[in-house]
Amino acid sequence: MEPAPKPTLIQKLKQAVIGGKHDVHDTSIFHKLSLIAFFAWVGLGADGLSSSCYGPEEAFLALQGHTSLSIFVALMSGTTVLIIAASYSQIIELFPTGGGGYLVASKLLSPKAGMVSGSALLIDYVLTITISVASGADALFSFLPPSWSPYKPGFAAAGVLLLTVMNMRGVKESVLPLVPIFLTFVITHAFLIGYALFMKAGNMGEMAGAVRADVARSQAELGMGGMFLLLLRAYSMGAGTYTGIEAVSNGLPILREPKVVTGKRTMRYMAVSLAVTVMGLIIAYLLYQVTPESGKTLNAVLFEAMTRDWGTGGRMFVLVTLVSEAALLFIAAQAGFLDGPRVLSNMALDRWFPTKFAMLSDRLVTQKGVLLMGGAALLTMVLTGGSVKYLVVLYSINVFITFFLSQLGMVRHWWQVRGKEDHWEKKLLINGVGMLLTLFILISVTVLKFHEGGWITILLTGSLVGMALLTQRHYRNTYKLLHRLDELVAVAESSCPLGPGTTRTGQERAVKYDPRERTAVLLVNGFNGLGLHTLFGVIRLFGGTFRNFVFIQVGVVDAGNFKGVEEVARMKQEVQRDLDRYVRYMRCHGYYAAGFSSFGTDVVDEVEQIMPEILERFPNAILFGGQLVFPKTTFLSNVLHNYTIFAVQRRFYSQGIPLMVLPIRV
Numbered sequence: 074m075e076p077a078p079k080p081t082l083i084q085k086l087k088q089a090v091i092g093g094k095h096d097v098h099d100t101s102i103f104h105k106l107s108l109i110a111f112f113a114w115v116g117l118g119a120d121g122l123s124s125s126c127y128g129p130e131e132a133f134l135a136l137q138g139h140t141s142l143s144i145f146v147a148l149m150s151g152t153t154v155l156i157i158a159a160s161y162s163q164i165i166e167l168f169p170t171g172g173g174g175y176l177v178a179s180k181l182l183s184p185k186a187g188m189v190s191g192s193a194l195l196i197d198y199v200l201t202i203t204i205s206v207a208s209g210a211d212a213l214f215s216f217l218p219p220s221w222s223p224y225k226p227g228f229a230a231a232g233v234l235l236l237t238v239m240n241m242r243g244v245k246e247s248v249l250p251l252v253p254i255f256l257t258f259v260i261t262h263a264f265l266i267g268y269a270l271f272m273k274a275g276n277m278g279e280m281a282g283a284v285r286a287d288v289a290r291s292q293a294e295l296g297m298g299g300m301f302l303l304l305l306r307a308y309s310m311g312a313g314t315y316t317g318i319e320a321v322s323n324g325l326p327i328l329r330e331p332k333v334v335t336g337k338r339t340m341r342y343m344a345v346s347l348a349v350t351v352m353g354l355i356i357a358y359l360l361y362q363v364t365p366e367s368g369k370t371l372n373a374v375l376f377e378a379m380t381r382d383w384g385t386g387g388r389m390f391v392l393v394t395l396v397s398e399a400a401l402l403f404i405a406a407q408a409g410f411l412d413g414p415r416v417l418s419n420m421a422l423d424r425w426f427p428t429k430f431a432m433l434s435d436r437l438v439t440q441k442g443v444l445l446m447g448g449a450a451l452l453t454m455v456l457t458g459g460s461v462k463y464l465v466v467l468y469s470i471n472v473f474i475t476f477f478l479s480q481l482g483m484v485r486h487w488w489q490v491r492g493k494e495d496h497w498e499k500k501l502l503i504n505g506v507g508m509l510l511t512l513f514i515l516i517s518v519t520v521l522k523f524h525e526g527g528w529i530t531i532l533l534t535g536s537l538v539g540m541a542l543l544t545q546r547h548y549r550n551t552y553k554l555l556h557r558l559d560e561l562v563a564v565a566e567s568s569c570p571l572g573p574g575t576t577r578t579g580q581e582r583a584v585k586y587d588p589r590e591r592t593a594v595l596l597v598n599g600f601n602g603l604g605l606h607t608l609f610g611v612i613r614l615f616g617g618t619f620r621n622f623v624f625i626q627v628g629v630v631d632a633g634n635f636k637g638v639e640e641v642a643r644m645k646q647e648v649q650r651d652l653d654r655y656v657r658y659m660r661c662h663g664y665y666a667a668g669f670s671s672f673g674t675d676v677v678d679e680v681e682q683i684m685p686e687i688l689e690r691f692p693n694a695i696l697f698g699g700q701l702v703f704p705k706t707t708f709l710s711n712v713l714h715n716y717t718i719f720a721v722q723r724r725f726y727s728q729g730i731p732l733m734v735l736p737i738r739v
Contacts, residue, residue, distance in 0.1 A: 099675040110338040115255045118343030120201060120239035120317030120408030121154075122258075123401045125350040127208045131465055132311030132369040133358050139303060140359060141287030146307045148357035149315055153510060156505045157315055158344030160480055160507030161322045162487035163500055165336040167486070173323025174475030175416050181482030184423070188545075192318075192477045192537040193419045196530060197471040198413030201316065202406040202450035204468050206232040207459040209372075212395050215373035222405065229459040232403055237447030240410040241440055251407075254400035259346065261394040266353035269379060273360040309518045312469040314351055318343070320408040323415060350657065354691030372398065393629040409450065414442025424548035429712050432629070432674065447461060447514060457571045466526040467597075471534055473515035547713055554703075558602025558737070567607055569661035586665050592621035592691035596698040596718065599626070599653040601738065607699030608655075610735045621665045623687055623694070624655040627679045628672040632634060662720060677720045684730065696725065704738075 108116060132146050164177055174194050179187025210229040212220060273280075291300040321340045328335040354372065361376045376394055380387030414430070418439045421430040430442050456464050485502035491497050520528060555571050597604035611619065628648040630641065652668030659666035671679040671686060675726075688694055698718035703710050722732045 084710060087396075089278040103216070108327055108335075110335045110342065112252070112326055113321070113324065113339040114342040114346075115252055115337065115404065115691040116407050116411055117320040118339060118346070119251075119255060119401055119404040120205070120320050120406075121315070121343050122317070122350060123205060123208070123405030124399075125262075125318060125347065125543060126212060126370070126372060126398050126402055127465060128311045128314030129203070129351050129354045129358070130347045132307045132314075133371065134365060135310040135354060136303065139287055139300075140292050141284045141360075142291065142300075142304060143307070143355050143359050144280075144284055145304055146311065147352040149308050150311055150355070151531045153315060154318070154348040154610060156342055156349065156503075156507055156510055157318050157328070158340050158474065159317055160483070160502065162337050162506060164479060164483060165325065165333055165340065167483070168322070169333045170325060173416060174319055174410065174420075174479045175419055176324075177482050178475075178478040179423070179682055180310050181486050184484075187422075187479055188420065188425050188541050190475045191416050191425070191536050191539055192541055193471040193474040194323075194416050195413060195537060196668075197316065197468070197475070198416070198536050199449045200464065200468045200471075202236070202409035202446060203414075203453045203457070203459075204461060204464040205402045205405040205409070206236070206450070207454065207457075207464055208461050209399040210344045210459060210577065211370055212373070212402060214457065215369040216394060219368050226459045228370060230454055231453060233406075233447055233451045236403065236406050236410060240407070240443045241446075251400070251404045254397060255404055257393065258397040258558035259402040261375045261390070261397055261404070262350055262354075265379060265394065265713060266350070266357060266378060268355070269357040269360055269375075272379075276360060289587065290296040300354055303502040305517055306521055309521050310465070311351075312473070312514055312518050314347070315476075315514075317347075317405070317408055317470065318471055319479070320412050323412045326415065327411065360379040370398075381694035384398050387489050395403055404684075406450075410443055415444040417442045417445065420541070426544055429715055439643055467521050470515070470522060470527050470530050473511050473536075476511035477508065477515050480504050480511055483661075486507050491512045499618050504589060514633065544713060551701075551703075551714075555602060555701075558606055561602045561609070562600065565658055569658050587620065588691060588693075590620040590665075591618055592623055592694040593619040594623045594625060594687060594691070594694050594696045596625050596696065597651070597723065600627065600654040602702070603699055604655070606737050607697060607735050610699070610737075611697050614735075619664075621667075621691055622655075622659045623691060624652055624666070624679060625670070625687070626652055626670050627676045629676060630674050631671060641672075645670075648672070676717050677724050680721055681724055682724075688730075696721075696730065697735060698722075698732065699735050699737045702736045702738045706729060 129147075129150075132150065133140065135144050136142055136146070162692075168176060168180075174211055175191030177187075180188040183684070206229050206334040209232065211226050211665040214225050214228075278620050291303065295303060317652050318340075321343060325332050325336050328339070354375070357375055357379075358371065361378045363371055363378060365371060366374050373391070373395055376391045380391055383390065393453075417426060418431040420426050430438070430439065430445070432441060453464075457467075482547055484501060487494070487497050487504060491501070494500070519531075521527075593615075595604070595607055595611065597607070608622075626648050629642050630644070648670045652670055656668050667690075669683055673679040698721065700716065700718050701714070706712045718732075718734055722734060725732050
């Protein structure tokens with residue numbers, strides 16, 4: 074056997090940047106790659122916690138001079154966080170293998186409702202990446218000289234690229250380096266909020282009087298309805314604060330067993346930390362009477378006001394705090410990179426989007442999804458110039474579409490199982506309150522942000538929904554065409570009975586292996602019409618030329634079956650069962666047959682690795698593979714199908730191994 078070829082320069086560079094290949098046969102791989110609650114809080118919960126860097130500011134500034142009313146916004150925001158978190162904790166219990174908005178709406182409402190929810194989530198996760206990185210750049214540049222501002226968009230774009238590369242390495246690899254930064258943020262902000270409340274404790278009575286006076290003034294100037302609308306606007310402008318809560322339930326597949334316990338613990342960490350931080354910052358704004366300054370975030374203004382008398386140490390503390398904010402916002406983009414590709418892969422498995430988005434890289438991540446999310450975020454960053462004020466208008470509408478549909482599905486579920494489930498009334502109440510609250514926020518945010526640019530988000534989501542419908546229609550039509558080929562399965566099995574007591578067993582034993590005979594090696598993907606059509610095509614075209622038949626099937630580890638040791642084991646059993654059916658069929662008809670299987674994330678690599686063994690046993694071998702030929706080639710047919718056989722052919726062409734592609738018209 075020839076020695077393995079040396080890796081190329083590109084392969085060496087890929088291994089250095091992204092890392093080496095993970096072994097899918099390692100039964101401990103799921104444990105190694107999963108996250109405990111604390112790391113999940115960093116990777117998933119940081120999205121919610123980081124929104125305190127811009128959500129409270131947007132809400133506070135939206136009060137337009139009536140800042141004392143911010144105390145009501147703070148209470149409303151904190152309560153909303155806890156209610157939505159409690160609602161999603163119930164979703165975690167009901168969907169222990171992953172209960173993101175797409176799966177919940179699909180299973181509890183309808184597949185199309187799930188598709189709308191998933192499409193909204195994808196747009197939201199792209200905006201999560203963009204606004205998080207842009208806000209991080211704002212926080213960092215708040216401490217730098219104004220002359221450095223022109224470099225901010227480039228810095229933000231570089232941040233998106235860096236996170237994209239980190240996430241192509243894997244989940245844990247992208248989270249672990251960020252833990253110290255996350256802890257720095259939590260410690261510094263907890264200290265500053267506590268310090269503000271302690272130092273201004275004597276001013277609480279004065280603040281209460283200011284609130285009463287502002288309420289009276291607002292009623293006099295705006296009327297009760299006008300004051301309510303002002304509060305509603307401020308509350309809705311801070312709606313980005315709640316967007317990260319859904320990430321935990323969607324990210325259950327990457328959590329450590331028992332996933333439900335880990336998920337609920339992560340949710341508690343995130344909900345409490347977010348509620349305390351948001352309310353604490355808004356109250357601190359009010360206590361220190363901060364006003365916006367050009368080129369600085371409101372948090373930067375607040376921290377500088379609090380540490381003005383601390384001297385050099387205070388300036389250094391503010392620098393560390395702002396850098397931790399910037400870094401945490403970069404971490405927050407992780408939610409988009411972790412959950413966005415997962416939603417996309419789930420939708421791809423259901424044929425709403427190209428199936429290639431469900432494929433895993435050799436690092437066992439949905440690499441194409443990561444690249445798509447990173448590319449879309451980079452494009453959004455360039456088009457908006459990294460403006461947080463513009464991005465925050467586009468943000469938060471979509472996530473409330475998902476919130477509402479998820480809560481609606483849960484309410485429907487509890488009503489359907491009423492009387493059969495323990496404490497169903499309490500569970501119905503929690504999700505019912507969550508449903509009404511998220512519907513209220515969705516309507517409010519849509520109305521208030523629509524003319525300010527929110528219509529762009531709705532247009533993008535609608536376009537994505539349209540693409541999903543077209544994609545599934547194409548796959549559905551393809552399935553109908555393939556179903557005609559599957560009639561060959563019944564024909565094949567009827568011509569060679571596989572039940573006990575048939576003569577097939579004797580025929581199998583009579584077939585002898587002769588390595589000198591010509592051998593047809595067929596690449597198959599299941600015992601189906603496509604594989605049988607290829608087999609019959611070889612027999613029809615070459616008659617009795619081949620006496621040996623070898624079948625290769627690669628079990629592709631993708632996002633659908635990479636969920637645990639049991640799922641991978643089940644896939645291996647199915648692959649072996651399919652190969653056995655081919656072997657029995659050919660031996661039944663007097664041919665020698667054998668089956669070879671391999672398992673991995675890339676069909677081409679797996680076939681290349683298994684071929685030396687086959688060629689050693691069957692030196693006179695020719696490879697065959699079937700390829701669908703559609704009645705009419707369209708853009709969709711080119712994009713939505715992988716054409717793997719041509720990639721295998723190109724790989725073997727350079728090695729001098731013949732492979733013939735048989736066209737299969739459908």
